[in-house]
Amino acid sequence: QKEVEQNSGPLSVPEGAIASLNCTYSDRGSQSFFWYRQYSGKSPELIMSIYSNGDKEDGRFTAQLNKASQYVSLLIRDSQPSDSATYLCAVNMISFSGSARQLTFGSGTQLTVLP
């Protein structure tokens, strides 16, 4: 079974700091990468997608992709208490059946932003 691995945390940062979340994946053929945010008791919501090596910025969020190292990261600048949530890394990987690709999620990193 292919895997997506994240540091489970919890990760605590002070308000205004940069939060750095990391993810590695095992399927070298993966081409699509996503970060989802899940608040406690809620369903995941997509916050970033990245398909090419390098950085992609969207407001306070920056996704970074390095396919050679099979590494994806998410930076949250000027962290706010409202950013406190679990962040899920998701990678489009070969499925269990080997017949198609499926979105495989990491176990998530719980982030707490302290006021």
Next chain:
Amino acid sequence: KAGVTQTPRYLIKTRGQQVTLSCSPISGHRSVSWYQQTPGQGLQFLFEYFSETQRNKGNFPGRFSGRQFSNSRSEMNVSTLELGDSALYLCASSLEHRGRGGELFFGEGSRLTVL
């Protein structure tokens, strides 16, 4: 634009019973995926349907099944329920078949408790 709608939101069953969960995707979305979320295993892929065809299946026993109708609405069924089936079942829709990339939009989930 209405989001992904899942029913029922909460249900309690006993071991050996069966359950059917329903999902209405975002209008225009033809791909529907189902995931099981538990504290220990995280988000696990169950299956994906696209244009009424199961295009992908995760590593779950045959007790888990699903279908998709011509209006893209989807149902999943779990037969002979076991205690370990207690979980949050999430449905997600997307514009494209996952195998070609895309982004998932999740419903609020159906929380199943098996006693």
